[in-house]
Amino acid sequence: MKNRVLVVGAGSIGTFVGGKLAMAGADLTLVGRTWLVDEITSSGLRLTDLDGGDDVLAPDRFHVATEPEDVGSADLVLVTVKSAATADAVRPLGGKIRPGTVVLSLQNGIGNDSVIREILPHCVVLAGMVMFNVVHHPDGRFHRGTEGKLAVQDDPALAPFVDLFEQAGLALRRYPDLRPVQWAKLLLNLNNPINALSGQPLRTELADRDYRRCLALTQREALAVMNKARIRPARLTPLPPRMMTALLTVPDGLFQRVAGRVLAIDPEARSSMADDLGLGRKTEISWLCGEIVGLGAMVGVATPVNQRLIELIVAAEQGDRRSWTGPQLLTELHAAAAGGVVERRANDQ
Numbered sequence: 082m083k084n085r086v087l088v089v090g091a092g093s094i095g096t097f098v099g100g101k102l103a104m105a106g107a108d109l110t111l112v113g114r115t116w117l118v119d120e121i122t123s124s125g126l127r128l129t130d131l132d133g134g135d136d137v138l139a140p141d142r143f144h145v146a147t148e149p150e151d152v153g154s155a156d157l158v159l160v161t162v163k164s165a166a167t168a169d170a171v172r173p174l175g176g177k178i179r180p181g182t183v184v185l186s187l188q189n190g191i192g193n194d195s196v197i198r199e200i201l202p203h204c205v206v207l208a209g210m211v212m213f214n215v216v217h218h219p220d221g222r223f224h225r226g227t228e229g230k231l232a233v234q235d236d237p238a239l240a241p242f243v244d245l246f247e248q249a250g251l252a253l254r255r256y257p258d259l260r261p262v263q264w265a266k267l268l269l270n271l272n273n274p275i276n277a278l279s280g281q282p283l284r285t286e287l288a289d290r291d292y293r294r295c296l297a298l299t300q301r302e303a304l305a306v307m308n309k310a311r312i313r314p315a316r317l318t319p320l321p322p323r324m325m326t327a328l329l330t331v332p333d334g335l336f337q338r339v340a341g342r343v344l345a346i347d348p349e350a351r352s353s354m355a356d357d358l359g360l361g362r363k364t365e366i367s368w369l370c371g372e373i374v375g376l377g378a379m380v381g382v383a384t385p386v387n388q389r390l391i392e393l394i395v396a397a398e399q400g401d402r403r404s405w406t407g408p409q410l411l412t413e414l415h416a417a418a419a420g421g422v423v424e425r426r427a428n429d430q
Contacts, residue, residue, distance in 0.1 A: 084107045084156050084245050085108045085156045086102050086156070087159070088158075089159065091113035092163075093356070094161050094215050096121070096126065097128055098187065100128045102245060102249050103126075104249060108144075110146060110151070110155075111146075113145070121221045124140075126223065127220070131226055131346070148173065157182070158182060158185070160185070160188065165368070167196045167197065175200055184204045186206070187210065189266075189267075191264070191267065191372055194234075205238040207239070208260075209259070210262060211229070213228060214350045214352070216347075216350055224349065226346060226347035227345075230253075231254065234257075234259040235256055265314035267372060268322055270369050271303060271387070275410065276352040277352055277354040277355040277394065278394070278402075278404075279406075280355075280404035282351055283346050284347070287346070290330070290331075290333050290407070292407045293330065295410050296329055299370070301326055302373065305382055306376050306377040306382045307376075354366070358397055366391050373387040386417050388417070
């Protein structure tokens with residue numbers, strides 16, 4: 082019997098993950114916006130990746146809806162909406178979903194699973210993270226542009242789905258406690274606003290030392306906050322977080338030699354925040370830099386760099402500048418740091 086998978090909030094990530102599960106034999110329903118439903122109903126799905134993968138899924142191989150329907154038949158629910166929309170997206174499931182159904186939050190930020198658990202207390206709600214980037218192209222094409230796995234909070238309730246994810250090429254990396262992984266992924270995601278403000282593809286941006294120095298400033302501030310809060314982020318990169326932050330500031334040639342895997346990114350990949358700005362949507366900045374600012378306020382550590390990035394992204398959401406050069410953005414963040422945090426420019430030189 083096929084596993085029945087319901088994706089709530091199908092965008093780039095949800096459609097790619099759901100589509101891969103359908104290729105592996107799942108009975109898939111994608112719940113998304115009208116434009117997505119119309120597009121993939123007409124064209125079907127094409128799932129490509131930087132490793133050369135190219136899968137095609139005809140429209141009759143999956144179901145689509147703009148509102149959750151037949152929720153009670155779902156074996157597995159994937160929540161892939163933006164963090165701000167979590168409660169609104171999940172609330173319609175209440176009273177319809179079977180008790181004990183596995184609900185997996187594949188979202189950025191910290192604590193979305195807690196929001197879902199409050200609304201669906203009789204379900205097995207688990208935190209998860211998608212460690213790769215997906216870009217949406219016209220005619221139903223969704224392209225994975227970076228390497229990465231699916232990280233999930235381990236639970237016996239996942240057992241019926243482990244083989245499905247494996248066959249889909251999305252093997253689950255299971256952790257007894259996902260929080261350290263979520264904080265580590267948050268550190269990496271602090272590049273999202275920098276990429277969005279650069280106007281450049283991810284690989285081009287990360288190959289530029291000045292943009293990397295912006296990220297180093299942002300991550301150092303975040304690490305200081307986490308340290309005060311006694312949070313120990315997991316190691317997701319070849320080097321521990323503090324050493325990786327230091328490596329970001331070295332000259333371009335040395336960075337490419339030492340950290341070449343960081344630049345193993347498809348030329349067309351951009352951050353989801355850059356996509357949101359391009360489409361005129363609100364971003365997840367409050368669940369990225371905002372997490373650092375909020376935690377900093379709780380533990381008494383100033384966070385002017387992350388705060389300034391929030392301000393710049395909010396301005397960009399309203400139509401302000403979104404094509405900062407590396408030197409311009411670095412100067413802006415240094416000025417913010419000089420105004421209220423123990424952070425010296427000499428540290429980046």
